[in-house]
Amino acid sequence: MRETDIQETVTAVYRSESRRILATLIRLLGDFDRAEEAMQDAFAAAVTQWPREGVPANPRAWLVSAGRFKAIDRLRRHTRQEALLKELAERPGGEEEDAVASEAVEDDQLRLIFTCCHPALAADARIALTLREVCGLTTEEVARAFIVKPTTIAQRIVRAKRKIRDARIPYEVPERTDLPGRLDAVLRVIYLVFNEGYSPSSGDTVTRSDLSGEAIRLCRLLHALLPDPEVLGLLALMLLQESRRAARATAEGDLIRLEEQDRSLWNREQIEEGSALVLQALRSRRFGPYCIQAAIAAVHAGAPTAKATDWDEIVGLYDVLLRMEASPVVALNRAVAVAMRDGPAAGLTEVDTLLNRGDLKHYYLAYAARADFCARLGQREEARAGFRKALALTEQGPERRYLERRLAEL
Amino acid sequence: MKYLCLVYAQEDQLHSLPESPQDAECMAYSQQLTESGQLFAGQALEPVATATTVRVRNGEVAITDGPFAETKEQLAGFYLIEARDLNDAIRVASQIPPARVGSIEVRPVRELKP
16 A cells, blocks of 8 residues: 555544544543553554554554553653553453454443543533543634633643542443433533534624534434433434524524524424434433423424414423423523413513512523513513613623614614 | 542531431441441531631741631531542442531542652
8 A cells, every 4th residue: 555545544544533542542541641642652653554564454453552552661661650550551451352342442432421521520621621532622623612712721621631530530431320410411511512503602603513513423422322312302402403503693693583584494304303313212201301302493393484383382392391490491481482372461471470580680581582572562661671681681792783683673 | 549528518507407417327327338448537526616727837836716718618527438439439428418408528638648
C-alpha cells in the first residue's frame, strides 16, 4: 500500500475508532490523561509502522495494545512508580483478546459516558467533559459552541479530571439499583447539549445545529449501548424538535412561533423516525417524562395546522407529564394548550393561578404567554405590560426581537 | 480508600422533624458498618454552642467562642469510612440516618506523604 493510502487509512481509523480506543485505554490505564497520551502515541506508531508492516487485521486491537504498551513504557522511563507499573501490567482484561471483544468495548464506552456525566461533577463540567471525551470535540470546538473562552473549558475539564482521580469516581456502569437515577443524569446532559444547539442561552442566532446533531448522535450511541425506553423517548423528542429547525426562524434569524410555522418545511424523515420511536417507547409501558414530551411533539408533528391539532390529546399528555414531575414550566405549557383548546380566557385563568403561586416569577415565557392571551382577548394595556415584563427577563436576541415585534403590533 | 462523611444539619431541626433519626437508629447503622469492616470511627457531636475555635498566630494561641464559619447548617457528626470508590462511599452516605433531614458531605481522605 502506498504511504498516502496508509495515511488515509490511519485518519479513517482515527475518525471511526478513536473514541472507543480511548474508552478502553482509560479502563486499562486508570487515568484520562494517561489514556489520551497513550492513544496519541499509538496512532503515531501506526503512521510509522503500518507502511512497513502492513495494516493489521484488527486496527483497533492493535492500537489499544500499542497504546497500553507505550503508556507502560513511558511510566518506566519517567517514574519509579513500581507499584503502579506492576498493577497496570497485571491489570485483568489487559489481554488483546479482551480489547477486541465487542462487548467489552461497548461496556467501555458506557463506562466513559457514565463517568463523564457523574452527578458528583459540576454540571457545566459534565457537558464539557462529555463533548470532549465521548464525542471527541476539541476544547476549542466546545468553547465556540458555548461562546466561552477555551481556557474556561480547559479549566473545567482539568478540574473534573482531577476530581475523578482524587475522589475516585469509578470507571463503571452503575449497579442496577443506582441505574435509573444515574441514567437520568446522563440524559439530562444530552438534552442540555441539544438545547444549547436548539435554543442557545445567549447570543444572536436561534439555533446552533452542530451541538444538536452531536446530542442526537450521542443519544443514538447510548441507545445502542443501553436500550431503555427513556433513552428512546429522549431520542424521539430531539428528532421531533429538530424536524422543525428549518421552519422556526426567518432568514434574518427571527423566531417563528409553532402556530405560524410553514409546516411544509418540517423534516418528514425526522418526524417519521421520531414518531415511530415514540410508539416503540410507549409500548414498553416503562416510559417516563422524555417519552411523554416526545408524544406531545409527535401530536404537533402529525397535525396539518395549529388549529387542526388535537389539543385535547395534548392537554391530556401534559396531565400525565405533570403527574410524573410537578414542574411549573410543564404547567405553563399545559396552560397554553388549554388556551388553544378552550380559548384565551381559560388560558389566562390557568397562567394567573401559576403566577400567583410565585413559581414562575422570573420566567419570561410566563409573562409572554399571559400577554398573548390578553392580546387575543383585546386587553391591550395588560398585554403591553406583559410583553414589557417578559422583555425585562430575557437576554436572548431572537426572543427579544419577537417580543418587541409583538409589543409594536399592539 | 478512606472517606470522611461529614453530617451537616440545622441544629434546631435535627431532632424535631417527623423523619428525624433517633439515636438507636444511628447506633444500629454504625454497628452494621463496623461489622462489614467499613467504619473506622463515627461520632455525633454536641451542638455548635459548645464549640471553641483555636488558632495559633505568631506563636500565640488565640481562642474564640463558636465554630470557625457561620453557616446555615452545622456539623453534627461524622463517619470515617472505608469505601471501594466514590460510588461505594455515596451508597454508605445515603443511608446515614440524618441524611433525611440534613446533608452529608463526602470527602476523600488525603494520605499525608511522609
